[in-house]
Amino acid sequence: MARPRIVIVGAGFAGYHCARELARLARGAADIMLLNPTDFFLYLPLLPEVAASGLEPRRIAVSIPGTLGGGVRLVLGRATGVDLDRRRVRYSDPEGGSGELRYDRLVLAAGSVNKLLPIPGVAEHAHGFRGIHEALYLRDHVTRQVELADATDDRRERAARLTFVVVGAGYTGTEVAAHGALFTRDLLARHPRLADDAVRWLLLDVADRVLPDLDQRLSRTADRVLRERDIDVRMGTSVKEATHDGVHLSDGNFLPTRTLVWCVGVRPDPLVADLGLVTHKGRLVVDEYLGVPGRPEVLACGDAAAVPDLTRPGEITAMTAQHAERQGKLAARNIAASYGRGEPRAYKHHDLGFVVDLGGVQAAADPLGVPLGGPVAKALTAGYHLLSMPGNRVRTATDWALNSVLRRETVQLGLIRAPAVPLDTAKPEARTM
Numbered sequence: 001m002a003r004p005r006i007v008i009v010g011a012g013f014a015g016y017h018c019a020r021e022l023a024r025l026a027r028g029a030a031d032i033m034l035l036n037p038t039d040f041f042l043y044l045p046l047l048p049e050v051a052a053s054g055l056e057p058r059r060i061a062v063s064i065p066g067t068l069g070g071g072v073r074l075v076l077g078r079a080t081g082v083d084l085d086r087r088r089v090r091y092s093d094p095e096g097g098s099g100e101l102r103y104d105r106l107v108l109a110a111g112s113v114n115k116l117l118p119i120p121g122v123a124e125h126a127h128g129f130r131g132i133h134e135a136l137y138l139r140d141h142v143t144r145q146v147e148l149a150d151a152t153d154d155r156r157e158r159a160a161r162l163t164f165v166v167v168g169a170g171y172t173g174t175e176v177a178a179h180g181a182l183f184t185r186d187l188l189a190r191h192p193r194l195a196d197d198a199v200r201w202l203l204l205d206v207a208d209r210v211l212p213d214l215d216q217r218l219s220r221t222a223d224r225v226l227r228e229r230d231i232d233v234r235m236g237t238s239v240k241e242a243t244h245d246g247v248h249l250s251d252g253n254f255l256p257t258r259t260l261v262w263c264v265g266v267r268p269d270p271l272v273a274d275l276g277l278v279t280h281k282g283r284l285v286v287d288e289y290l291g292v293p294g295r296p297e298v299l300a301c302g303d304a305a306a307v308p309d310l311t312r313p314g315e316i317t318a319m320t321a322q323h324a325e326r327q328g329k330l331a332a333r334n335i336a337a338s339y340g341r342g343e344p345r346a347y348k349h350h351d352l353g354f355v356v357d358l359g360g361v362q363a364a365a366d367p368l369g370v371p372l373g374g375p376v377a378k379a380l381t382a383g384y385h386l387l388s389m390p391g392n393r394v395r396t397a398t399d400w401a402l403n404s405v406l407r408r409e410t411v412q413l414g415l416i417r418a419p420a421v422p423l424d425t426a427k428p429e430a431r432t433m
Contacts, residue, residue, distance in 0.1 A: 014302025
């Protein structure tokens with residue numbers, strides 16, 4: 001019998017761990033192909049540290065060939081469509097070419113893109129926070145705003161450049177604001193002319209508290225840390241309109257600013273909607289075994305899939321890295337089971353807790369439901385990330401150790417310009433970069 005060919009679309013948490021588990025289970029008995037636009041798995045939880053110049057970007061970019069070895073063939077490209085009847089995945093490569101991949105089993109783990117809302121000016125003036133490009137852009141942009149504020153004698157311009165607005169108080173927005181406040185504090189220490197000027201960080205959300213999806217005790221810990229850093233936390237507030245000069249808020253106020261960071265959430269990759277299959281809130285409907293109804297050769301997992309939450313009947317699992325990693329591994333095992341290696345299993349999870357890195361020696365965590373804050377939570381958070389990263393652990397730990405005794409580097413690299421990081425990362429020009 002011919003060796004089965006398994007194609008995995010996407011190398012985020014779900015796709016990467018699916019490929020890794022499949023390589024372990026198959027032991028060379030199958031052709032495993034991983035289609036991804038880059039040659040690395042991005043460890044997203046540490047992205048705010050890259051934006052705040054705490055980590056170099058390569059620390060969280062884990063080489064796919066270097067960690068998956070010869071058991072998985074990497075195909076550089078972005079999926080542009082799937083012919084379900086012919087069992088073909090169409091893709092475009094980084095240099096404008098195109099191709100097709102035949103499959104016997106297909107795992108759709110395309111992930112997600114920035115979530116847009118119909119707010120005037122946001123698409124033109126805000127920037128998202130989903131990848132290394134956006135983190136590097138934000139790092140340079142914040143540094144540049146401080147330097148331009150130092151260069152001007154116009155008090156109004158200086159105040160606008162030293163005002164930073166983050167929309168969305170979930171995981172990402174909370175961590176971006178927390179790390180950003182420490183970053184700008186270090187930046188201002190190198191600009192004596194700005195000693196009498198105040199840096200303003202604002203965190204906005206329509207919810208009634210930060211981290212609204214987590215336990216209230218974690219929310220209170222994070223809120224306290226943010227306010228201690230003089231971050232203006234405004235709940236029940238969002239952006240009504242964005243302009244080049246600032247943002248109009250839903251409470252009627254206008255904030256002069258040059259920085260609007262959009263962290264309101266994500267939506268499934270548009271590839272999912274183009275399949276012609278049943279979706280739920282934009283996510284591909286699957287059964288508890290991660291299989292697509294009516295398509296036994298297709299599985300989906302991670303942000304792209306609406307996986308039934310067996311611990312909460314009638315609901316689907318949240319779009320988190322924790323779920324994506326577990327679902328990716330289960331998809332691999334169920335594919336192996338379809339070839340007679342083991343038994344298929346339903347996806348049922350048990351939360352072990354959450355960690356939120358707030359920068360410095362601060363964090364919020366609830367391992368096994370026990371709420372923690374401060375240095376203890378920080379140590380736990382760092383340990384969790386090091387254990388979860390599939391590579392670059394020693395280099396990351398070394399950077400953290402150096403950061404505890406050395407000042408962070410705060411120069412602009414100028415590698416990423418605004419047109420390269422449009423907020424709508426699902427635009428055709430962004431999808432083929």
